Amino acid sequence: MAGGPIASGPGLGANAGKNKFSGILMVSFAAFAGILFGYDTGTIAGITAMKDWLRLFGEPSTDLVNHPTGYAITSSQQSLVTSILSAGTFFGALAGASIADRVGRRGGVFIATAVFSAGVALQTGCHQWAAFVVGRVLAGLGVGLISTLIPMYQSECAPKWIRGAVVSGYQWAITIGLLLASVINNATKDRDDHSAWRIPTGIQLIWAFILTVGMLWLPESPRFLIKQGRDADAAKALSRLTALDPSDPEVEVELNDIRANLREEQELGESSYADCFKASHNKIALRTLSGIFIQAWQQLTGINFIFYYGTSFFTHAGIKNPFLTQVATGVVNVFMTIPGMWGIERFGRRPLLIWGAVVMCICEYLVAIIGVTISVQNSSGQKALVALVCIYIAAFACTWGPIAWVVIGEIYPLNVRAKAMSLAAASNWLWNFGIGYATPYLVNTGPGNAGLEVKVFFIWGSTCACCVIFSYFCIPETKGLSLEQIDLLYQNSTPITSTRYRRELIANDVHTSDVHGAPGKSLHVDEKDEADKV
Numbered sequence: 331m332a333g334g335p336i337a338s339g340p341g342l343g344a345n346a347g348k349n350k351f352s353g354i355l356m357v358s359f360a361a362f363a364g365i366l367f368g369y370d371t372g373t374i375a376g377i378t379a380m381k382d383w384l385r386l387f388g389e390p391s392t393d394l395v396n397h398p399t400g401y402a403i404t405s406s407q408q409s410l411v412t413s414i415l416s417a418g419t420f421f422g423a424l425a426g427a428s429i430a431d432r433v434g435r436r437g438g439v440f441i442a443t444a445v446f447s448a449g450v451a452l453q454t455g456c457h458q459w460a461a462f463v464v465g466r467v468l469a470g471l472g473v474g475l476i477s478t479l480i481p482m483y484q485s486e487c488a489p490k491w492i493r494g495a496v497v498s499g500y501q502w503a504i505t506i507g508l509l510l511a512s513v514i515n516n517a518t519k520d521r522d523d524h525s526a527w528r529i530p531t532g533i534q535l536i537w538a539f540i541l542t543v544g545m546l547w548l549p550e551s552p553r554f555l556i557k558q559g560r561d562a563d564a565a566k567a568l569s570r571l572t573a574l575d576p577s578d579p580e581v582e583v584e585l586n587d588i589r590a591n592l593r594e595e596q597e598l599g600e601s602s603y604a605d606c607f608k609a610s611h612n613k614i615a616l617r618t619l620s621g622i623f624i625q626a627w628q629q630l631t632g633i634n635f636i637f638y639y640g641t642s643f644f645t646h647a648g649i650k651n652p653f654l655t656q657v658a659t660g661v662v663n664v665f666m667t668i669p670g671m672w673g674i675e676r677f678g679r680r681p682l683l684i685w686g687a688v689v690m691c692i693c694e695y696l697v698a699i700i701g702v703t704i705s706v707q708n709s710s711g712q713k714a715l716v717a718l719v720c721i722y723i724a725a726f727a728c729t730w731g732p733i734a735w736v737v738i739g740e741i742y743p744l745n746v747r748a749k750a751m752s753l754a755a756a757s758n759w760l761w762n763f764g765i766g767y768a769t770p771y772l773v774n775t776g777p778g779n780a781g782l783e784v785k786v787f788f789i790w791g792s793t794c795a796c797c798v799i800f801s802y803f804c805i806p807e808t809k810g811l812s813l814e815q816i817d818l819l820y821q822n823s824t825p826i827t828s829t830r831y832r833r834e835l836i837a838n839d840v841h842t843s844d845v846h847g848a849p850g851k852s853l854h855v856d857e858k859d860e861a862d863k864v
């Protein structure tokens with residue numbers, strides 16, 4: 331691929347998009363899938379604590395201190411039912427690659443919702459433990475598929491000037507799903523029959539139905555269609571997304587750029603997973619590893635410590651109403667994702683990642699320091715802890731929460747995009763599982779546990795410091811570039827110099843044909859003044 335796949339073009343609807351909102355609305359709708367993701371991961375902890383669920387799947391217990399409902403499941407059952415979802419999501423995310431490349435990005439979403447619905451139906455209707463566990467695996471496969479397919483679909487279909495905000499909408503839906511799960515669980519938890527857990531479980535069929543029906547109206551990704559050689563369909567899809575006629579010159583230019591890009595990539599033959607780690611002129615290995623690690627570091631910020639173990643952590647810290655605190659953290663997560671959606675297009679990916687990690691790092695060290703120095707009776711100390719945790723979540727919600735998904739949707743070239751994205755999404759689930767599994771052992775006291783308690787925040791603070799270093803050295807600024815221009819950015823700059831090079835790309839409006847076909851149109855730093863305004 332001499333010269334690299336550097337078609338740029340104006341990006342989908344670059345000029346037309348600003349006044350034609352129908353395409354943006356369509357691609358934004360796909361974000362609804364985040365509800366399935368957030369709700370499913372958020373609901374299980376509450377369900378497995380419900381009396382009727384424990385009565386059906388567990389055994390009577392006389393230890394009313396640890397099992398106030400009078401029923402309990404064994405630790406291995408608890409760990410199986412919680413972690414089995416991660417097994418499903420991990421393999422689902424990986425399977426997303428071949429489904430996306432064979433059936434399509436949009437087509438794959440239908441498979442995801444079908445598998446997810448089968449899993450939910452099984453969990454809702456079953457009376458046997460084994461069936462419930464199989465239902466969790468299937469639902470997990472569906473969620474994992476979604477986590478690869480949706481950011482890919484949105485990144486490939488959204489106009490470049492608003493791509494970051496649109497993909498952030500998916501994260502926003504995840505946060506809403508998490509909040510809905512805690513609110514609905516709380517509303518049904520005191521029912522004394524199967525409806526206590528069947529309502530919050532079964533309600534997920536409604537989310538899957540809405541997503542399926544909505545996706546029926548959306549076009550397939552034009553980039554996928556071009557890859558399949560279905561050029562006429564690609565023109566139609568692009569015309570729906572840009573609200574322009576299929577024969578409009580702007581649509582033509584965009585399709586030509588995607589085609590040119592793909593042709594160059596295809597000269598190298600069908601790409602394999604090994605190709606994702608190849609040392610190449612367009613730094614594929616760096617890009618694949620950056621995606622895998624940005625998702626790992628997102629989990630290592632410690633965010634799910636709050637969402638999975640927040641209730642018991644706040645109780646041990648002496649906070650009087652841990653449930654309300656948990657709802658408060660969920661609300662902060664939802665509302666603070668909104669400024670993130672704006673900020674990602676205003677300030678860019680790099681500064682938000684770096685400053686978000688700095689704020690999280692400071693908050694987490696402060697929580698650790700205050701936590702080890704004050705007594706649990708100190709009510710102002712408690713309030714300070716809750717406030718710091720809320721600031722920490724706010725910082726996550728408007729930076730690392732959405733941006734990790736935005737970055738993995740946009741940093742790969744088309745020939746390895748599905749595979750590299752599936753590796754990055756699978757990394758998220760692997761770390762999600764690992765941290766969820768290890769946390770009780772790290773935090774709890776007693777034999778076999780590290781007994782860190784609030785000191786665990788020293789670990790999260792340190793991992794956030796690593797997030798700052800990682801973002802600085804590994805994540806380039808990609809705001810406002812087309813997916814093909816991002817390839818050019820990787821070829822000709824480093825993450826540290828990317829901010830300036832990006833401005834030059836935009837100011838010079840670089841296309842593949844400009845760089846290869848018309849040598850006169852190269853990048854001139856003397857045009858920097860204009861670029862600085864971008």
Ligand code: BGC
Pocket residue numbers: 501504505508628633634637663730731732758762
């Ligand atoms: C993460 C999830 C997390 C959620 C919180 C997502 O981006 O991948 O693990 O629970 O954000 O909002």
